[in-house]
Amino acid sequence: MRMENRDSEERMSLTARAYGEIRRRILDNEMPPGTMMLEQELAAMLAMSRTPVREALIRLANEGMVEVRPRHGMRVLPVSADDMAEIYQILTALESDAAAEIARTGLGPEELAALKGAVQEMEDALAADDLKAWARADGHFHTLLIEACRNKRLRALVYQFWDQTYRVRMLTLTLRPRPTDSNRDHQALVDAIERRDPEAAARIHREHRLRAGAMLVSLLRNGPTQL
Amino acid sequence: MRMENRDSEERMSLTARAYGEIRRRILDNEMPPGTMMLEQELAAMLAMSRTPVREALIRLANEGMVEVRPRHGMRVLPVSADDMAEIYQILTALESDAAAEIARTGLGPEELAALKGAVQEMEDALAADDLKAWARADGHFHTLLIEACRNKRLRALVYQFWDQTYRVRMLTLTLRPRPTDSNRDHQALVDAIERRDPEAAARIHREHRLRAGAMLVSLLRNGPTQL
DNA sequence: GCACTCGTTTGTGTATACGTAAATGAATAC
DNA sequence: GTATTCATTTACGTATACACAAACGAGTGC
Structure with a gap:
């Protein structure tokens, strides 16, 4: 039951997993607008290195979900x-x-x-x-x-x-x-x-x-x- | 003469430079549709490491200019x-x-x-x-x-x-x-x-x-x- | 108290290292 | 000549290393 889901998640690249997981948390309001997280914190949270996290953040930023500010990590964008x-x-x-x-x-x-x-x-x-x-x-x-x-x-x-x-x-x-x-x-x-x-x-x-x-x-x- | 341009380019991040340069070459048809290049070739061409090239490619792929295929590098997308x-x-x-x-x-x-x-x-x-x-x-x-x-x-x-x-x-x-x-x-x-x-x-x-x-x-x- | 300098900390940008899996090609069987 | 197997190469995904510059804070002068 729901095995296919776990399987598909497990054979995804870490970058794809990071993207999906961060996006999910934002949409589910587990990371509400304004939330700021450093790359390292995200990496620790997702049990991977910074590299796939950075790549996921680039996509999320392109799509307008987060903002990446030079020294303050990522910020979940509020919707005014x-x-x-x-x-x-x-x-x-x-x-x-x-x-x-x-x-x-x-x-x-x-x-x-x-x-x-x-x-x-x-x-x-x-x-x-x-x-x-x-x-x-x-x-x-x-x-x-x-x-x-x-x-x-x-x-x-x-x-x-x-x-x-x-x-x-x-x-x-x-x-x-x-x-x-x-x-x-x-x-x-x-x-x-x-x-x-x-x-x-x-x-x-x-x-x-x-x-x-x-x-x-x-x-x-x-x-x-x-x- | 065009000093400000060089300056601004030089203080940009390598990722931004890679993005701009690859995009320019595609638009100017220096890299015509169908062109395939490996990350390493791009990195060598732009005199930087693979990391900023990869990050630029993620953006370009999101915007529909290139396709990144697992083992064949990037491909400049034709427009049918x-x-x-x-x-x-x-x-x-x-x-x-x-x-x-x-x-x-x-x-x-x-x-x-x-x-x-x-x-x-x-x-x-x-x-x-x-x-x-x-x-x-x-x-x-x-x-x-x-x-x-x-x-x-x-x-x-x-x-x-x-x-x-x-x-x-x-x-x-x-x-x-x-x-x-x-x-x-x-x-x-x-x-x-x-x-x-x-x-x-x-x-x-x-x-x-x-x-x-x-x-x-x-x-x-x-x-x-x-x- | 308030501004300012300067050393310290820390997060990032970029380079590099490395294991793995896909692609390649040689060698073999038919 | 064609198909198949297996070893080799190699490009990538990810982790790690490292230098630098921004943020922070303590200390100093007023």
Whole structure:
């Protein structure tokens, strides 16, 4: 049980392990924003030498998760309201374009069914007042959608920026209003894709993300702490 | 004479120098697509040890310029027609969104004047049949424009993908039709920004990039070699 | 108290060392 | 001539070594 996971982890390079492990700790908030750690501390924590840690940090820094400051080690980057606004502008542009492309190309019946299933998951979670499950279903929906995009570079970018919003979304989950209109958006988006209407798909997705971004930004601006 | 340049280069870290130098050689086609080099060869070429070279390669690989294959060193990535299509889809989405934002925010008179100056440069170059100068002016225009975008993450992404199209644009410069309609697009875009019309700005930029992308893709598909 | 100098500590940037596994090629069998 | 095995080479992944410069703090002068 879960043997394949351990196996695959064990045959990965140390650099890859360091990257995955540090990233996981940041996303899980085990290393909250602002956390500073020296290369040596990370190396000790992960039971390896500084070399693979440094290489992992270069990637994480490129992806905007951490900052490497000359003498103070790595710092887990906080996500300010302004950062969030920037990230959502990018996600909005990329994802709405992807939605248009998907609607133009069309989706197979099983893919459409999967999307509808995810929408149903969201409805169920909302009915059960299970916000955690709702967030999972929401992630599921958007993952199914973006995976249907043929552009692998675009997919990679979207995943990268999702990562950067993950912590904030998790931590604001209980602060935001019930996501009823979010569910409505998703249903409308599936409809637009099903009827092969690229303009509508792009517009719906754009407004969906603009609204989500604006809400998160305002929560961050009014909230006490910077995440 | 160019002393400041040497100085700044000399106080850079070796990793930064390796990154800049390898990137330059790739963009200038001194290391054409497909070129394979071992870490040791690069290190010898740049008169440093493998360590900074490896760190530079990690960044270059993240940015999609090279591929690092376990035992064959680094390989300068070719840009296929499909790659170009992916990159232009992303640039189209990001830049047209940036154009809309700029039109919404509005530009100061000196920024508008600079843009108009760049358009004039393009006209002059085209009149003089100087394609090199035209490409420079075109780059100048789009740089001025994207620099007006407040979103630094978006700017960085656009620069990164421009880099990846640079070689192809240079090498196809003489193969493409005279860029008269390109100049017209730029003039129309400046007008849309000046009258603060975000929808028009986005639409014009979108179509401008879609056309440019389609042209490059078709040149690559019909051309003999992959760049 | 406050600024300033200078020695000390420490983290990093880079070079180097080293074991391992992939690639290569020779030698053999058919 | 083709396939297979095995020894050799070699490029890489990782660990370690080391010099330097930044940060820190004690001590000094005021």
